[in-house]
Amino acid sequence: TNETKTSPQETGPTQEGNDQQQVSSSLDAILGENFTIDQVKDDGKLAILFLLMVISGTGNYVFQKLQGVSMYNYPNFLNIYGCLVFLILTFAYIIPVARYGLFNKAITEEQMKVPKRKFAFLAILDTLSTSMQIFACVYLPGPLVVLLPQAAIPISMALSKQILGERYRWVQYFGAMVVLAGISLVLEPVLSKRLEPDQVCTAWNEELDCTICQEETTEDDCLSHNHSIGLLGSLSEFVTSDGNNDGPVCQWVDATDVHDVSSGSVVFWSIVMTLSFVPMTISSIFKESIMSDTSVEMDGIYMNGWIVLFQLFFSIIIAVPAGVMFSPPVQPQDFLHHLYDGMKCYMGTASIDTGCHPDDQCGSLFVNLFLLFNTLYTIVMAYMLKYGSANIFYLAMTLIVPLGNLVFALPFVPGHKVPHFTDVIGLVIIVTGLGLYRFGDSPKEKVSETSDGETTSQSPEPSLEEPLLDETEESRL
Numbered sequence: 001t002n003e004t005k006t007s008p009q010e011t012g013p014t015q016e017g018n019d020q021q022q023v024s025s026s027l028d029a030i031l032g033e034n035f036t037i038d039q040v041k042d043d044g045k046l047a048i049l050f051l052l053m054v055i056s057g058t059g060n061y062v063f064q065k066l067q068g069v070s071m072y073n074y075p076n077f078l079n080i081y082g083c084l085v086f087l088i089l090t091f092a093y094i095i096p097v098a099r100y101g102l103f104n105k106a107i108t109e110e111q112m113k114v115p116k117r118k119f120a121f122l123a124i125l126d127t128l129s130t131s132m133q134i135f136a137c138v139y140l141p142g143p144l145v146v147l148l149p150q151a152a153i154p155i156s157m158a159l160s161k162q163i164l165g166e167r168y169r170w171v172q173y174f175g176a177m178v179v180l181a182g183i184s185l186v187l188e189p190v191l192s193k194r195l196e197p198d199q200v201c202t203a204w205n206e207e208l209d210c211t212i213c214q215e216e217t218t219e220d221d222c223l224s225h226n227h228s229i230g231l232l233g234s235l236s237e238f239v240t241s242d243g244n245n246d247g248p249v250c251q252w253v254d255a256t257d258v259h260d261v262s263s264g265s266v267v268f269w270s271i272v273m274t275l276s277f278v279p280m281t282i283s284s285i286f287k288e289s290i291m292s293d294t295s296v297e298m299d300g301i302y303m304n305g306w307i308v309l310f311q312l313f314f315s316i317i318i319a320v321p322a323g324v325m326f327s328p329p330v331q332p333q334d335f336l337h338h339l340y341d342g343m344k345c346y347m348g349t350a351s352i353d354t355g356c357h358p359d360d361q362c363g364s365l366f367v368n369l370f371l372l373f374n375t376l377y378t379i380v381m382a383y384m385l386k387y388g389s390a391n392i393f394y395l396a397m398t399l400i401v402p403l404g405n406l407v408f409a410l411p412f413v414p415g416h417k418v419p420h421f422t423d424v425i426g427l428v429i430i431v432t433g434l435g436l437y438r439f440g441d442s443p444k445e446k447v448s449e450t451s452d453g454e455t456t457s458q459s460p461e462p463s464l465e466e467p468l469l470d471e472t473e474e475s476r477l
Contacts, residue, residue, distance in 0.1 A: 077342025175436025
């Protein structure tokens with residue numbers, strides 16, 4: 001009778017509180033005492049940024065090449081049109097911000113007083129690098145469009161050491177050499193021609209029948225376009241596949257002379273792509289100097305807007321002599337008409353219907369997708385540099401390389417290329433070298449001393465020293 005009974009109403013809240021404390025203690029033990037719900041949200045945002053960066057970066061590489069597939073005959077139009085689009089985007093920001101003092105007067109009077117000749121000088125460098133890269137992307141195979149830009153790393157290291165006195169660790173030098181070794185392995189079959197077939201199908205009249213013949217890979221299929229009408233199968237007289245008695249259509253010939261032209265073109269544009277990283281790196285160094293000037297806090301979009309304004313002018317100038325290097329060549333007197341044909345091709349109307357590269361894939365889809373992914377890549381990189389860590393940032397950039405190559409191996413992608421054994425090994429070597437270079441210089445905590453004699457440590461922010469950040473038109477934004 002002296003037992004005291006406790007009602008559920010009295011024990012329930014106390015027991016629930018004890019359970020919550022036990023769960024909380026367990027979580028603290030697993031996740032750490034400083035773990036918060038805000039950290040979950042921040043990690044979630046960082047994961048989304050990481051995913052977006054990988055997707056947009058891969059798309060940037062892929063559609064940079066694919067726009068050249070649909071606009072193969074018009075590299076100058078791609079270059080000038082890209083400048084024009086980014087000029088409109090940047091000044092759509094600059095004009096209202098400068099006039100109405102938006103975003104806490106992001107564009108100040110001091111910025112607008114900076115001599116424009118500095119921007120013009122940077123525009124010359126960007127015009128050279130961007131034009132060379134866009135032209136090369138039209139003629140190079142898709143995988144090389146992804147792999148060759150990694151050569152910017154040793155070039156950037158050499159120029160940064162020479163101009164800025166930058167110092168690198170031995171593992172970074174080793175990583176850069178590994179990258180060059182991987183690129184050399186990928187280019188070796190092109191230089192040696194050892195993977196090329198002994199014989200190929202070519203057209204007797206390339207202006208009329210090139211596209212018919214170049215698709216054939218066997219002798220029987222190649223010669224099937226020729227229909228003999230002579231006695232006893234004589235090859236003295238032919239009718240073409242459309243029924244006209246105009247002579248033979250295709251011929252099965254030794255590949256030596258043909259591949260001397262095609263592989264030579266790949267080597268030439270590979271050199272052009274590699275050399276483009278020299279003005280790109282110099283421009284990046286001077287831009288960093290302007291942005292870090294403590295006397296004038298420069299708005300990045302304002303600076304790049306003026307650069308791209310001058311760049312549009314210089315791109316038009318360089319387009320005239322550049323036309324003679326195209327395939328087919330564009331003579332200076334035909335420049336304006338050729339640019340107009342490029343605009344028509346962008347709108348879906350073909351102007352060239354003969355030769356080995358007729359306008360049979362004209363359209364604006366790939367061009368617009370490249371501009372979209374390029375802009376998205378720029379924005380995501382900016383947020384990743386601001387809110388992410390250097391390791392996550394460089395991991396995303398490293399993953400883009402194999403993913404881009406994987407896309408170009410897919411059979412439904414225009415201009416796809418089946419990877420050879422050397423391509424796969426070379427890709428592995430390049431990615432290894434990228435890892436050594438980008439993660440070889442592990443960020444160290446900065447140690448400082450407070451007024452009361454205590455030392456504090458601070459983790460470094462992601463750096464802008466990555467040479468590929470200024471690689472293509474994303475630098476304009």
